[in-house]
Structures are given as structure tokens and as C-alpha cells.
Amino acid sequence: MLKKKLALAAAVAGAAGLLLSLPAITTAVNKPATTVANDGRAKCYECHDEIKAMKEGSKHAKLSCKSCHDKLDAHISDPEKNKPVTLIDQALCGKCHKAQYDSFFKMSYEGAARKEKGMPTGRSPMQDKLLEPYGFTFEHNEPRGHAFMVIDQFAVDRFQGGRFQFKDGWKGVDKSGKTWDVLVDNKEKNKDWKPLSQSAMAGNPTCIQCKTSDHILKWKFMGDKDPKAKWDRTSNIVDIAKDTNNPVGCIHCHDPHGAQPRVVRDGLIQAIEKDPAANIFSKNGKTDLKVISFRDGFRKIGVMQKTDSRMMCAQCHVEYACGAGTQWSDGKPVKYEDQRTNHFPLKNAKQLLEHYKQLDFFDFKHTVTGARLVKFQHPEAETYAGSVHDKAGVQCHQCHMPKQKGKDGKMFSTHGVIRPKNHIKESCLGCHPKSTVEQKLYEIEAVQNYSKGKMRKAEYWLGELIDTYAAAQRAGVVESVLTQAREKHEEAHVLWEYWTAENSDGFHNPDLARDSLTGSITASKAGVKILRDALAVAKKDEVKK
Amino acid sequence: MLKKKLALAAAVAGAAGLLLSLPAITTAVNKPATTVANDGRAKCYECHDEIKAMKEGSKHAKLSCKSCHDKLDAHISDPEKNKPVTLIDQALCGKCHKAQYDSFFKMSYEGAARKEKGMPTGRSPMQDKLLEPYGFTFEHNEPRGHAFMVIDQFAVDRFQGGRFQFKDGWKGVDKSGKTWDVLVDNKEKNKDWKPLSQSAMAGNPTCIQCKTSDHILKWKFMGDKDPKAKWDRTSNIVDIAKDTNNPVGCIHCHDPHGAQPRVVRDGLIQAIEKDPAANIFSKNGKTDLKVISFRDGFRKIGVMQKTDSRMMCAQCHVEYACGAGTQWSDGKPVKYEDQRTNHFPLKNAKQLLEHYKQLDFFDFKHTVTGARLVKFQHPEAETYAGSVHDKAGVQCHQCHMPKQKGKDGKMFSTHGVIRPKNHIKESCLGCHPKSTVEQKLYEIEAVQNYSKGKMRKAEYWLGELIDTYAAAQRAGVVESVLTQAREKHEEAHVLWEYWTAENSDGFHNPDLARDSLTGSITASKAGVKILRDALAVAKKDEVKK
Amino acid sequence: MLKKKLALAAAVAGAAGLLLSLPAITTAVNKPATTVANDGRAKCYECHDEIKAMKEGSKHAKLSCKSCHDKLDAHISDPEKNKPVTLIDQALCGKCHKAQYDSFFKMSYEGAARKEKGMPTGRSPMQDKLLEPYGFTFEHNEPRGHAFMVIDQFAVDRFQGGRFQFKDGWKGVDKSGKTWDVLVDNKEKNKDWKPLSQSAMAGNPTCIQCKTSDHILKWKFMGDKDPKAKWDRTSNIVDIAKDTNNPVGCIHCHDPHGAQPRVVRDGLIQAIEKDPAANIFSKNGKTDLKVISFRDGFRKIGVMQKTDSRMMCAQCHVEYACGAGTQWSDGKPVKYEDQRTNHFPLKNAKQLLEHYKQLDFFDFKHTVTGARLVKFQHPEAETYAGSVHDKAGVQCHQCHMPKQKGKDGKMFSTHGVIRPKNHIKESCLGCHPKSTVEQKLYEIEAVQNYSKGKMRKAEYWLGELIDTYAAAQRAGVVESVLTQAREKHEEAHVLWEYWTAENSDGFHNPDLARDSLTGSITASKAGVKILRDALAVAKKDEVKK
Numbered sequence A, B, C: 001m002l003k004k005k006l007a008l009a010a011a012v013a014g015a016a017g018l019l020l021s022l023p024a025i026t027t028a029v030n031k032p033a034t035t036v037a038n039d040g041r042a043k044c045y046e047c048h049d050e051i052k053a054m055k056e057g058s059k060h061a062k063l064s065c066k067s068c069h070d071k072l073d074a075h076i077s078d079p080e081k082n083k084p085v086t087l088i089d090q091a092l093c094g095k096c097h098k099a100q101y102d103s104f105f106k107m108s109y110e111g112a113a114r115k116e117k118g119m120p121t122g123r124s125p126m127q128d129k130l131l132e133p134y135g136f137t138f139e140h141n142e143p144r145g146h147a148f149m150v151i152d153q154f155a156v157d158r159f160q161g162g163r164f165q166f167k168d169g170w171k172g173v174d175k176s177g178k179t180w181d182v183l184v185d186n187k188e189k190n191k192d193w194k195p196l197s198q199s200a201m202a203g204n205p206t207c208i209q210c211k212t213s214d215h216i217l218k219w220k221f222m223g224d225k226d227p228k229a230k231w232d233r234t235s236n237i238v239d240i241a242k243d244t245n246n247p248v249g250c251i252h253c254h255d256p257h258g259a260q261p262r263v264v265r266d267g268l269i270q271a272i273e274k275d276p277a278a279n280i281f282s283k284n285g286k287t288d289l290k291v292i293s294f295r296d297g298f299r300k301i302g303v304m305q306k307t308d309s310r311m312m313c314a315q316c317h318v319e320y321a322c323g324a325g326t327q328w329s330d331g332k333p334v335k336y337e338d339q340r341t342n343h344f345p346l347k348n349a350k351q352l353l354e355h356y357k358q359l360d361f362f363d364f365k366h367t368v369t370g371a372r373l374v375k376f377q378h379p380e381a382e383t384y385a386g387s388v389h390d391k392a393g394v395q396c397h398q399c400h401m402p403k404q405k406g407k408d409g410k411m412f413s414t415h416g417v418i419r420p421k422n423h424i425k426e427s428c429l430g431c432h433p434k435s436t437v438e439q440k441l442y443e444i445e446a447v448q449n450y451s452k453g454k455m456r457k458a459e460y461w462l463g464e465l466i467d468t469y470a471a472a473q474r475a476g477v478v479e480s481v482l483t484q485a486r487e488k489h490e491e492a493h494v495l496w497e498y499w500t501a502e503n504s505d506g507f508h509n510p511d512l513a514r515d516s517l518t519g520s521i522t523a524s525k526a527g528v529k530i531l532r533d534a535l536a537v538a539k540k541d542e543v544k545k
Helices: A002-008 A024-028 A041-047 A049-055 A072-077 A090-094 A098-105 A146-155 A237-242 A266-274 A309-313 A352-359 A380-384 A396-400 A437-474 A479-501 A510-544 B002-008 B024-028 B041-047 B049-055 B072-077 B090-094 B098-105 B146-155 B237-242 B266-274 B309-313 B352-359 B380-384 B396-400 B437-474 B479-501 B510-544 C002-008 C024-028 C041-047 C049-055 C072-077 C090-094 C098-105 C146-155 C237-242 C266-274 C309-313 C352-359 C380-384 C396-400 C437-474 C479-501 C510-544
Strands: A164-166 A183-185 A290-294 A299-303 A403-405 A411-413 B164-166 B183-185 B290-294 B299-303 B403-405 B411-413 C164-166 C183-185 C290-294 C299-303 C403-405 C411-413
Touching (some): A041 A072, A098 A146, A098 A411, A146 A183, A266 A299, A309 A380, A352 A479, A437 A479, A437 A510, A437 B437, A437 B510, A479 A510, A510 C437, B041 B072, B098 B411, B146 B164, B146 B183, B266 B290, B309 B380, B352 B479, B437 C437, B437 C510, B479 B510, C041 C049, C041 C072, C090 C098, C098 C146, C098 C411, C146 C164, C146 C183, C266 C290, C266 C299, C309 C380, C352 C479, C437 C479, C437 C510
Antiparallel strands (some): A164 A183, A403 A411, B164 B183, B290 B299, C164 C183, C290 C299
């Protein structure tokens, strides 16, 4: 029975040949290592003493190496020739952590499927105009739960021309699980398959690193090319998609050897290492993150002493550059060979334009104005940083993964990642015990009402800027004036678009939302004024003639 | 008691002088005719043996002719001089078919009254721009139930200038029943009455044939002029409205003599007869519809052996031309004398532009671009044809008229014609017993979310095309370029507008919706590109000068 | 106990030195005055016999003068030197009228906080375009309950640059009570405080007179400057705001001395006095309002024999001019010295443009067209006047303040001022006992659906007019044509904007809504046609050259 239990537990990483340098990590281990269990692990530790340091004395100390690794005997007999197999599936972890596992995959009907943001009632009603001609204009949906993060990314019309579809059609739209149990590759079924009309061919390997943990041992740090890496930033997106079987795994946030809280996403680790004292997570000039490098820097992980879900969630819930782009300085393309296609700024709406100018990178040009624009991802971490709740020490999981009672009567953190508005009792009232659900909902909606008001205004003025630009251009307004207006567009765009990508409608940081969105309006109005003035002068000149 | 029951039952048609040729219909009769009842019918059968063929042995065999016909004695005494009276009111049928009758007239609060489609949250948020100057821009409401189909048609602002209003004002907006118990004719009340501001004078006799069965004996096949027909396509619309007392009757779908399933709408019968092997209802090259012609073709009905609600509903839930229009070929008007003002294409969104070009007919020109446009009716039948559900053999009534238990404990098909989304248990779970209501609702909404997303995009691009056209025209772009753009508008319009007229937001046929709506976007974008390119060249030329 | 009760009751006004002339008011007193109570009031009556007339025999007759006035002894010893203190707080009245008081301040979650009207789903989706550059475009929210009327006015972004904010931030958004317990003055906290970006510096003393009763003894009739008045129309808005502590008080509608129904708002009294026979409240050529002048006309009140809540509510729920403006005749500014900055037209949507032209006053010019526009307040009284419900004798309070049972088992009028749609049983079914909640809701929504449809159309056409104007101006269309179009804009604007300010979405008077909104559409379309025709000619002329 005990043996069975051990065999069920989950662990990953620890691939053969890892060179580990972890002087710091021992601080994360709570209990001193004792005599190791007689299950063969001693042999493993002969080469992998870094694993020993993490594992012995930890919550996972009782687990045999075989719990999560296959073909160990072959590996031991010829370590260079035979690599062990690492089991990465969430189901393995789920055997012990059943409540967490079940909550992750439990269908939530709260997030509607394929609900376009570009609707009058959506988060970005004017996106077709404001983002022309970018890929997101082909389909840009409100998000669903984590269980759908890979599936929805592959099935969306802007990804590979609609090549991947739900196997059961619309009847399959609420199924999650293994990617290729749910989706079908239409080109595989039909060699003459053609992309759907009004679809795009977007998608890139970097982006996938935020959706899944499947490539954790096949991807070099930052996605650089390497003979040891199956995939890198330049890999064929379809090939990597076909090799992606699971949404983000337990191991993204939990070290399997020692059960320590951790992060694995390279861009985040790089960004924190660049500025350890003053990044958005640091407190008193430091961040509780020990970076451990494996295999001469082939791979890095960051381990925390105490859970900081702000960092764990920031592996994906951030703005990051992942697609090819262009340089501000000379208009030259930035291709996937360039590490800027896997880049975490960790900056907020007000800082990002400057950041991307310094990085010399932008995503696309607007069709009408030619403005150099950025499309953001989902910058929740940067938005939250410095907010009232952040300053009070609240972390993401307290609102989005509240404790609940499992079937076994024990409390656990729900891994379904809920929308607090729909679960105010669990998410809010723990810290606000004197409030009622009705009251907290009212307050949340007040913030969102206000922020949405500013978003709609920002969109109106961006639209006005674009239309006036077109009119000015047609009227022959001089290039120097058009350039000024275009730069106002660049400024206004960044300050606005961030909020259509961010998922809280301002709640994560109402002050930042206000500052940023009114900044967008100010920039757009300035651009409109420049153009209107020029048009008025042009008219006057014409009349004189 | 038995006698009373018999006397209550309903039947219609069988007007004097009908010449019936129905060799085929006998196949529809299940039981062989026996000795006829001793209630006077034998005398009727002397002239009307076609009625005998339909009636004897049928479910209505026991009913006396007097059940549904008055003044028979006078008719028998002088058949040419005295026409019998045929009772057409649903209430007559309702005496036996009480559950069906009650469900038809039961008020449903699900369909809101006078809810304009041209709202940000409506089905056609940009219609005022995209349909300018067509009548529907004056008031275009989301549909209510069948009990309101005549009333709502007459009371809408685009019909006869708002002449007909609810008798009890807004307090009467939820009353149904006899038309003129609910509505009032303001011009009758006040000779100086003037049309309401911002109303239209639309409406035509053909359209009314889809709203009521009242004119079934007064309307020649296809609405052609005839001394025997009280009404035809050229009749005064107000006169015919004043003679319209009931919404669509039982007899539209149920033959009163023999209770067989049937269709009576001329346009549908004509369209099926034109292409019996390959119309949207045919299976294995044929359609189960026997067309019976009365009075030398004065009137036709189509009788089925087995209920096919796809055809029954297609009497109205189709696109059809009913108003005056214009010819593509020479710009000449098509007036009501022309049979093209009562025409069922039975084609879907992707086929209709070509169809109407071949028919040489369009409805109106767009004010800004001059594009020749079509306004669709409610093309549910064409949309559904070829869908997943259609291929699976599902018919309209299975989802929209599900069986329910009546007050008498017996199951009956609800004739209220429900919105399945609000009644998923009854409408969906019969065929999908493993699903939950929540799940099916989620899937339906997924389709609708996606389709609405495409609708909004199609509208954005049509708007952009119209605006760019206006700019190009003002900038003096040459007519040949404008013509190309205008033709793109014609193409894009048809592929879009169909979906604002169709009532399922894509659910009836998601693939068709996607194809058609993205086709619209492609056409609009092509038009915009033509114009933008021309504008850029125009600008360049100007600068050169 | 009795004494305590007396001491609790509420009363206001009656400040020292009031000169009262009220021959008529005695008609309002039901019981003949008897011997006055031995509580010192006789001494007061020596000078204030007008108070005696109102008080003795009335429902408040038992209350001592000290119930509501402090420092009476000092006043009696030297009346000129020592003014008595008048207690004005609602809490004083609430001591006896507890149910009314509690219902006034009870938090209602029905009205959302800071819900911008300028949203696709809001009441004025296109306001940023249609009201450019007016202050309301900076923040224009759907209204909350009366308890928030001062707070929301001060906290809105268009009022003093966002200087006043909720003390507890978003957590304080649902707190009501004393203004400065809820709000904070940021400039007081920080001398370097700067207005928020995209805010406005609006607000004026007149407007505050509709939000609070606090200044009732400090404000001369019509807000004219006077040494005896602490505040007048030209006062500093921040100073007066800081002196405003309560939302509208009991005394706005209830005379404290005699408990008679009354009105105190100067603009309303002036408007009724100007046209006693034919104002919107008069019946058979007269209005049941006795105007009483105090202190040689320093202050006036209007007392009714019977409650007429149409007048009581019309103290605020009307259109009124309160801000500085401009003259139509010569373009000269109208400043706060001018009494037109405190003016009640008491006219409806169809009459207001003409009214304001005669008054020679408008609010602002539209940025694009230069049209001279009016921004309305909340013209509920004028809208309701002449409606079906008004003609039937229904008053505001019957629907908005229905009777309900208090904790003490007694019936009372709820002073929370409810939204009838959410309380149909209480608000509607008393008069419509045969109807169901579902039915009445359906009918109300039918009116609102229809009216909203017209609002959206009116907005579309105003937008089209503005855009076409800009195009025409750029194309060099002559000023005389632009002037015609601009005048159409002025006409169309007034007929539309009224309905975004009015709070019933047409329900208060569906016919007026239809007439007015379609009138707006007609005017806009006429303006668009003028401009399009001119553009077409301009084009033709250009081609000729």
C-alpha cells in the first residue's frame, strides 16, 4: 500500500546529464537529510547529488525515483546512450493530489467558448479598426480556464489558418484533456486542406511555452538553438504544436523533487535576474527566488522558500514579446533567431512604450496611420504590482485559488483558477469578513464600470485619430505633421491596448488603469488636434488660392 | 355527445367549384373508404369526389361537412349562385385540438416586444448605415411568437406609416387574437391622420400570405390577377390588411379534410416543383410532396405522406422576394404585376447573389455607394439545409415544437414554437440524453458567440467600405474604380445581411455562417483595398501637379 | 417620554428676522388654533406670527420651537445680534419619522456606481462624439439613489478635476451619510495636488441647490448676491461644496413648522409664478401652490394643500440652466451674475430649443460643427407632464415611493425612491390589480425597447451629420450651406439629448419620446442631405474644371 502510494506520486525534471549548481537551494530544505530510502535512489544520487539536496528531507522524500522516471536501469547501465524517461502528465501528480488535479480539469461554464472580444459588449469593441491588420483581428476571444489554454490557442482562427479544429465540432467545445484527443489536424486528414477564409497563420514556439510544460526538457533556456534541444524559437510551429499534449503542468509551479514552489519560464527568470533588486516582485531590494542552472545553463529554474504566486502566475500572466517584429531604429525585421522574440519586460502600461523603444522592437504597423504598434499578451502581474492589494501582501492565489473543502473533508487550494466575482465568499470575504457578497460585488463592479468607461473613451479617441489621419493624408497634410500624429497614435495605442489584453477590467489596479487610459485619451486628442489644425490651415490656404 | 364532438372538429378548403386532380393523394390515405356516414356528405361527394378521397378513411372521416362549412343547403340548391362558407378560424380546430390551440396562443414573455435589431446589443447594430435608405431602417424588431405575426407586421413603423397601432396602446402590446380586436386603424378614426414621422409605407400582399391563412380561398396560385380572386399581388395593401383577421392557421400545415401534413404557400410549391430532385428538401433525388391542383390551377396544395416540418415551416421561414424591385440588366422597375414579386429562391447565403442576378431582380440601392442590394426575409429553411442536424434527419418541430404533457395527461406537440435555448431539456436532451442542460446551452452559445463575432466583423468592414467609397468619390476617384468597389459591396452585403434576417445567430448551420460571413469580410476588404489604392494614387498624382 | 418625543421632531426655517406674508396659507391649516403650549413658544410668536399660523393646529403643533432651534434664549435677549441656530439634518426628522429616514439612507444595490453612460450598452453610447467638448464627456454616470446625490456629484471626474474622492477608495463607494465623512479633499491633503488627467473643472452653486437643502437659509431667492446671503450664484464652487454636508433634506418637500407639503427650490417657484395658469402642473387654469415670501422676498417657499409630488420632485427632476453659457443673439458670454444661470424652463423636448433661443442662452458649441448646443439635466417632470399616467392623476410618488409596511407594522411611503421595474408589485399592481408582474414588466420593457431603438437611430444620424459636416468643410462647401447644416444640428441635438438626460428610457411619456426622437432623426437627415447635395455639386464643379 505504502509502496503503491509512493509509486503514484509525481515528479519531473532530473533528466540525465544535468549539471546542477545549487549552493543556495539547500536553504529551501526544511529538514536535514537522513539515511536515504532503500529503493535504488542511492545509485541515482551518485551522479545527481543536486537532486538529493532537493529531495531528501522534503515533502516528496518518500517517493522513489521510479515514481516519475522510467527506463532507469537502462540509463544506469549506459547513462550517455540511454536517457531516462520523465513522466510529465498532470495525472501522475493527480494520483496523490487528487482534489487539486480534479479542480484543474473540472469544466467551468463560467468562461464562454469562442466569445469574441471585438463585440459591442466585449472587451475590445473597436479592435477591428484599432488593430488593423494584426492577426488578433481574425479571432480574439475572452479567455476560458487553464484546462483549455492549449486547445483554445490551437483552435483559434488566427492560429495556422484554422487547421486545428475540435474533433467533435461544436459538441466538443467543452471537452478538455489531451490536446489531440480533443482537436483534429485537418491537413493530416486531407492533404488538400486550405486555410479557412479570414484566418491568420500566427503562432510561435515561444508562446507555447506559456501554455504547456510539455517541452520543459526539450527547450534550452530562452529557446536558443542547441543540438540538445528538440525545440527552439525558430522551430516549425505546427511540429511543436503536434508535440504539445497537455496544458500547463503542475511542475510549472511546483518542483517535483522537493515540492518547493518554483518557476520555470525562462523569460521570467531572465527578467528577474536582470533586475533582482527592483523588479515588480522584490521587497526591500531583493526577491525570494534562487535561480538554479542545470546542464551548463541549458536550463534554469527559480525556487522560492515560500509560495509567491505573483511570480508563479507571472510565468504566463505577463506581457511578453514572442512573435517576430521590427526595429524602431531602422525598420529591419526582428526574426525568431533574435532573443527579443522571447522577452519579458515586466513593466506596466505606462512604461512599456519606452521599454520597447529601448529594446528596439515593435509588433506591427497600423494599416491606416503606419504607427508602430505593440500587441500585448495578458499583463496581469505587471498590472497588479503596486496595487492596493499587492501592497497589503495579497497574492494571486488568495483570490483566484481560494481554499475549499475537498471530498475527503480536507481543505485544498482550488486549481480551477476561478473568477472571484462569481465566488466572492471564498475569494474576498476571508480578508473582508465584515462585508457581504452583495457589497463586494458592488465595489468590484464599480471599479470595472469606471475603468470600462475610460476604455471606451480611449477607443473612441483612437478611432477619431485614425479617421482624422486618413482625412489629413487625403487632404495632402505634410508628412512632418502626419509623423507627429503617428507618434501620438503609438503612444495612445500602448496606453490603451494593454487593458484589452489584461483580464480584470481595471480591478487589479484601478489607479494604473485610470492613469494609463486617460493618458491614452490625452495622446489621441493631441494627435487629433494636430491633424485638425493642419486640415484647417490647409483649407484656409486652398481658399486663398 | 359523440355528435357534438364531431360537430366541433375543424376543416377548411373544399370551396365550391374546385376541380381536383389527385391520383397520387390516395396513396396518403391509410384506410380503405367504407360506407360513408349518413350525415349528408354523400350529396357533397356527388360533385366533390376528390374530397371523398381525402376524407374517407382519414382521421377526420367522422366529421360531417357541416363541421367546417356553412350554408351548404343553399349551395346544394344552386351551386353556382350560392357559395358555401368555409370556417377558417383556428378556434374551430381548437375545439378538438385544445392543447395545440392553447399552446399557440399562450403568451410567451420570452420574445420582447418592439425590440429593435439596430442596437449595439441587437442582431444588426449597424443597420442604419448598412441598409440606408431601406424601409427596415425605420423599425426592424426581433421576432415574437406566431400569435403576433400579423399584429406585429401591421403595427411596425415601416408598415403604412404607423397607421395601425395597438388599440390599448402599450398596455395592449401583449394581447393577441383577432387582428382588429388588438389593433386600431388610426385613419379610420381620423380622416386627417398623417403618417408618423420617420415611418415608411412598406407592406405588400405577397408578404401577408406568410403571416395568415385567411386569404387561402381568395388568392390565386402565385397571387396572379384573376376574376375569381378577391386579392392578388397588386391589391391595395391596406384593404388586404383590413381583411386579415388571424395569424397563420392550422390549415397552413394540416389538410382539414384528411388531416394529412401539407403545405399551401404558392411560392414554396412552385420552387419545389421547379426542381423536385435537387431542392433543399429532396432526398435520393425526390421530395415527398404530392402537389394537388384545384380549379384548373387556381390553387395548389402539397400533401406529404409523413410530416416533414422542414417543408411546412419553409412556407414562411425562407428568403423570398415579395416587394417591388429593380432589374440588374437594365435598371427598369419590377412591379407587382411581375411574378418575381412572389418568388422563393430556396437558396442559401452563398448562392443568393447569383440567383437574384439570374432572376434579374434586386430590392434597393444603397444611398452612398449605389450598390444594388437585397433585403432578406427569414431564411431559416435554407440555412438549416445541409447542416449537421439536417443530415441527421432532425426536423424543425423536434427542437421548436417538442412534445409535452397536456392538461389531459396526453403528450402533444407544443404549437407555441419555442426558443430551444430556453427549453433545452425538451428540445435537446431527447436526442442528447447524456448531456446536461448547462452543457448544451454552453455549446449553443459557443456557436452563437463565434457567429456573432463574425457578424460584427462583417459589419465593420461593410461600414469601412461605405465610408471609404464616400471619401473616394469626393476625392474624384474614377467611376471604373468606384464600380469595382460597388460590386464588392453587392457581394459583401448579401453574404452578411442574410444572417441578420436569419434567426439562429449561426446555430442552424455554423459552417455556412462562417463561410458566408468571412466571404463577406473578404469582399468588403477587397473593396476597401481597391478604393484605398486608388486614393493613394490620386494623392500621389495631386502631389506631382 | 412625551417631552422626548417632542424634542425629537424635526423642523427648519423660521430664521430670525423673516418677514412673512401669508394670508393664503391659513387655508392649509386644518384645525383652528387653540391655546398655545406652555413651552416658551408664545414668546417666539410675538414676533413670528406667521409661524404660529402654520404651526398651531398642524401635525407638528405639539413640538416646541426648541425641537429644531438652538440658542433661542440669546436670540430673544438680542434678536438682531444673536441669530438662532436651525437644525437641518435629516436625522432630526428621522427620530420621529424613522421608517422614512431609514429607507432614504438604506443602501440600494440596484443603481451601480460610476457606470458610464457613454458605453455601447449605456444610455448614451455616442456621447463622446456628440457632446464634444462638453464636460459631461469626462464622466457621465447612470444615477444612484438620493443618498448619493451630493457625493456622486462631487466625486465625478468632471467636477473640480477629481479633487474630491472617496475617502476609503473603491471600498467606500457604497457609503453614504455626511459628505465629508465619505469624501476627502485631495488638495487639502496635498497642496501640490493637480487635477486628474482627462477631468473637467465643472460645477456651480446653482446646481448644488438641487442636491442639498443645506443652504436653504444662506441663499437668496434665485441665488442673487446679497449681504445677508452666505452663498450666491457667483460663489466659489469649492467653498460651497465644502459647506455641503447632506443630500436633499426632508425640508425640501415638507414644511417643518406645519408639516405641509411644500417646495423650496427658487427656480421652480419662479417658473410656476410666471405662468400660474398654464404651467405643466396646473389644472383648470390654476396650480395648488401658495407662494410665501420671507424677509422681503429674500426667500420664498411654495405650500400645497394636498401633496403633489409632481411639483415636489420637479424641484430637481427638471431641465434647468445652471452653468455659464453664451447668447444666441451676439455670442456674448452669460456669466453667473446673470439670473439665466438659475433658470427652469418647465418645457419639454419639443419646446426647449425655441425656449432657449428666446432666453438667448445656450451651453456650448460643438467642436466639429460649431453648432450651439444645450446639455440637459434630468427633465423627468416635463417629460411626464401630459402623459397617459399624468392625465390619469398618477403622481411621481405612487410609482417611485410606494407604500410599504414598516418594522412597526405601519404603512409608510418608502423614501428610498425605487426603480419601479424592480418593484412592479408595489409600484404598478396597486392600480393594475388584474395584471401580473411579468406582464407589466413586459409592457414597460416594450416601451423602453422601442424608445431606445429611436435613441440609437437619432445618435447614428447625428454622428452622420457631424462626419458629413467635417467632410463638407474640408471640401470647401460654402459657409451658407454649412450654416444650414449647423442649424439642423442644433435642432436635432436638443430633440435627442433630452432623452439621454431623462431617466425613463421613454416610459414616462412614450409619445413625446417618439415625436421628439424621430424629430431629431428628421432634422439630422435634412442636415446630411444638405451637405451631401453640396458635396455632390462641389464634386461636379471640380470635374468640370
